[in-house]
Amino acid sequence: MRTVDVAPINLDRLDHLIGPERWAQVQRGVQAARAGLDGRVFWHVSSTATGGGVAEMLQILLAYVRGTGIDARWLVLDCPGPFFSITKRLHNALHGVPGDGGPLGEQERSRYEAALAPNAEDLRSRLGPGDVVQLHDPQTAGLIPHLADRGVSVLWRSHIGCDKTNEHTARGWAFLEPYLREAQAVVVSRPVYAPPSVPRERVVVIAPSIDPFAAKNAPIPNGDVQRTLVRAGVVEGMDDALEVRFPRRDGSTGTVRRHTGAMVAGGPVPADTPYVLQVSRWDRLKDMPGVMRAFIGNADARAAAHLVLAGPAVEGVSDDPEGVEVLQECVQLWEELDPAGRARVHLAALPMDDVDENAHIVNALQRAAAIVVQKSLQEGFGLTVTEAMWKSRPMIASAVGGIQDQIEDGVSGLLLADPSNLAGAGQLMARLLTDDALAAQLGARARERVYQQFLPDRHLLQYERLLAAMPLAPRPPGGTTT
Numbered sequence: 001m002r003t004v005d006v007a008p009i010n011l012d013r014l015d016h017l018i019g020p021e022r023w024a025q026v027q028r029g030v031q032a033a034r035a036g037l038d039g040r041v042f043w044h045v046s047s048t049a050t051g052g053g054v055a056e057m058l059q060i061l062l063a064y065v066r067g068t069g070i071d072a073r074w075l076v077l078d079c080p081g082p083f084f085s086i087t088k089r090l091h092n093a094l095h096g097v098p099g100d101g102g103p104l105g106e107q108e109r110s111r112y113e114a115a116l117a118p119n120a121e122d123l124r125s126r127l128g129p130g131d132v133v134q135l136h137d138p139q140t141a142g143l144i145p146h147l148a149d150r151g152v153s154v155l156w157r158s159h160i161g162c163d164k165t166n167e168h169t170a171r172g173w174a175f176l177e178p179y180l181r182e183a184q185a186v187v188v189s190r191p192v193y194a195p196p197s198v199p200r201e202r203v204v205v206i207a208p209s210i211d212p213f214a215a216k217n218a219p220i221p222n223g224d225v226q227r228t229l230v231r232a233g234v235v236e237g238m239d240d241a242l243e244v245r246f247p248r249r250d251g252s253t254g255t256v257r258r259h260t261g262a263m264v265a266g267g268p269v270p271a272d273t274p275y276v277l278q279v280s281r282w283d284r285l286k287d288m289p290g291v292m293r294a295f296i297g298n299a300d301a302r303a304a305a306h307l308v309l310a311g312p313a314v315e316g317v318s319d320d321p322e323g324v325e326v327l328q329e330c331v332q333l334w335e336e337l338d339p340a341g342r343a344r345v346h347l348a349a350l351p352m353d354d355v356d357e358n359a360h361i362v363n364a365l366q367r368a369a370a371i372v373v374q375k376s377l378q379e380g381f382g383l384t385v386t387e388a389m390w391k392s393r394p395m396i397a398s399a400v401g402g403i404q405d406q407i408e409d410g411v412s413g414l415l416l417a418d419p420s421n422l423a424g425a426g427q428l429m430a431r432l433l434t435d436d437a438l439a440a441q442l443g444a445r446a447r448e449r450v451y452q453q454f455l456p457d458r459h460l461l462q463y464e465r466l467l468a469a470m471p472l473a474p475r476p477p478g479g480t481t482t
């Protein structure tokens with residue numbers, strides 16, 4: 001397994017933002033957590049350090065936890081490609097869809113377990129008595145039984161789920177069920193996402209959060225938004241060569257480089273053109289092609305807006321085997337548009353070789369968007385939704401999964417009741433593109449909603465309560481962990 005270095009961030013920077021009452025609560029929580037953990041290491045294991053919401057969130061949360069003096073550490077699985085084809089199948093199944101339609105039988109189970117075995121060995125060798133281990137998502141669930149005799153506390157957090165159970169969710173949970181028995185607690189983003197086999201008293205609901213100071217969300221001076229987009233090759237314009245800086249997660253400052261290869265289709269967006277944006281991994285459940293279809297013929301006729309579909313450069317996300325195919329499908333769909341359509345739709349695959357720069361580019365894209373869309377077919381909890389809401393962007397998103405907890409329909413965004421209703425999605429886009437007052441009002445309420453519900457202080461306090469409620473595995477008296 002690979003260790004992901006996370007530089008500590010001092011929680012103090014939240015102080016002014018959240019006000020004295022919330023700040024006092026956080027301080028009390030931190031004290032209690034430190035006393036409760038009493039020197040135990042809080043380990044996290046996930047399948048990737050970059051790309052996707054889990055990596056995004058762990059990076060921030062662990063940085064804050066480390067900033068409190070708690071020893072939080074992050075390990076990433078080392079598994080071969082075929083393992084991720086099986087886990088992507090599991091991911092799709094838990095979202096209630098067939099995915100590639102392949103089996104999740106005994107053969108897949110053997111391969112899954114064989115790929116995890118060396119990781120389990122590695123993990124066991126690192127743990128000290130009493131440590132707390134949180135494993136993230138289906139990729140890591142198979143590690144749980146390996147930890148049972150290690151004298152540690154084991155949590156499993158699932159970041160995905162489906163509002164309704166069906167044969168696919170049943171198949172996914174049946175695969176995972178044997179591993180989950182020995183987890184002390186299971187953390188999910190919504191109550192309905194709880195694994196059916198896990199008793200309710202072991203399930204804890206904690207919704208994700210975003211960091212307002214990270215490169216993804218930090219304020220960007222006005223001129224730098226445009227400058228960033230021009231330099232990234234996403235928007236046309238003269239590059240004035242002034243330096244554009246962004247905060248790095250290690251506390252240093254980065255500088256935006258010049259990119260030429262980000263646009264996969266449609267070239268850069270013409271200067272001063274309003275655009276509708278969806279940012280996502282190239283995952284079928286995000287329905288990037290559906291956003292394109294909804295825009296063309298519905299939203300494009302009503303306003304002079306363009307559409308930007310942006311995701312990671314596909315070689316940059318190692319645990320997502322679907323990425324290349326989905327991007328290719330989008331390119332093909334774009335090629336089938338008429339010339340007017342092709343001129344208004346832009347596909348961007350953003351460089352991932354520098355994750356902080358990538359985050360800054362996404363930040364600029366979200367800030368400059370007229371409307372942000374998240375037309376997912378399923379969504380555990382859409383960080384992209386919270387990110388855009390924090391930037392006061394008017395949002396249109398599917399009424400699925402965690403998005404229903406994030407957006408209050410008509411108040412802090414507009415919900416699309418049926419995500420397969422492409423004409424309906426296009427009409428909502430047209431409505432917001434032509435009603436500036438409504439767009440501004442939704443954007444302002446969106447930011448307020450994130451301020452109240454989805455910042456790290458709420459998230460950290462929920463963890464403190466979870467750990468306080470759990471009987472932690474004992475530490476040897478006076479012992480230290482490795």
Ligand code: UDP
Pocket residue numbers: 051052053054056216279280281310311312313350358359362381382383384385387
């Ligand atoms: N993201 C990114 N660059 C990209 C595409 C996505 O940084 O090119 C980020 C996005 O901003 C968000 C995360 O990846 O922070 C996606 O999280 P979300 O919960 O929306 O979806 P997931 O990928 O976890 O299904």
